[in-house]
Amino acid sequence: MNENANKSGIESLFRLISGSKHCVAFTGAGVSTLSGIRDFRGKNGLYKMPDTEKMFDIDLFYKDPSVYYTLARDFIYDLDEKQPAIVHLVLAKLEKRGMLRSIITQNIDLLHQKAGSKKVIEIHGSPSEHYCPECGYRTTFEKTAPAVRRGEIPECPGCGAVLKPAITFFGESLPARAIEEAMKESEKADLMLVLGSSLVVYPAADLPGITCKNGGKIVIVNDMPTHLDHYAVLHFNDLETVFSSLEKML
Structure with missing residues (x-):
């Protein structure tokens, strides 16, 4: 109905x-x-923007994590400002x-x-947690987001590997x-x-x-x-x- x-x-x-x-x-x-x-598939969705489909590509993340962190900076890492x-x-x-x-x-x-x-x-999944794929170190969104907003790629303080958000990427x-x-x-x-x-x-x-x-x-x-x-x-x-x-x- x-x-x-x-x-x-x-x-x-x-x-x-x-x-x-x-x-x-x-x-x-x-x-x-x-x-x-912004949604993904609506008339003004993220997938209407160039390269956005690369944001959650797991193979690309491990090759070049800067793609994710650059594209996601204004989409995920400003969530503190959203109500x-x-x-x-x-x-x-x-x-x-x-x-x-x-x-x-x-x-x-x-x-x-x-x-x-x-x-x-x-x-x-959720960005509330970020983890190190190499050694298993885990940290919070609150501790990771400021670095991403500064244009940095967050790294594990233990082994130096790039941290990944606990979001499910395509291919995972x-x-x-x-x-x-x-x-x-x-x-x-x-x-x-x-x-x-x-x-x-x-x-x-x-x-x-x-x-x-x-x-x-x-x-x-x-x-x-x-x-x-x-x-x-x-x-x-x-x-x-x-x-x-x-x-x-x-």
Whole structure:
């Protein structure tokens, strides 16, 4: 059912969330565009810019890590300046009230945590940790980001190798523990809110389908079509309108 975020559509959504026993949110880059972070595949997405597709190429990272750190400097390493937007904040409120069990996110911007969400499953990894591929040394985003913003490439203080963020690059396996946890949550969910994702990056894009196969319902809020639109019990186009209206009902 395609809704235009009218009053009856939002009320239907709120009833679904309120009546759910295990509601899970699945979030993509569209959620964070409201915080001023560019998405990847939208009309003004990062992949429209030259060389951006090289940012998360694992082979290139090990050959020339300066490509990643140069391209990511203004995308990832200025996250301290970004603030949670309406979707992040409302999801955190829903979790606090016991109406949302978990968030499965494709995003690597840490904004769900900044909004106050506690159960966040980061299926594409996280920049919150940086590690040395050679000796295993680990450090935090907070300690690494200032050097990157100065145009430096962060190095391991122990062996001198270049540090890598714990983000999953193309060519790497997704974090096994996060994927296992995300699959379990998708199986348990009687309702999944699919928010700001076009569901084109696999295997993450399979997760809402797992909910459907296990008898759960999905609601999609996204401004671009997805391959699961016909399975959605409700479908909206505008995240900001939907979540601003939901907030008034909480």
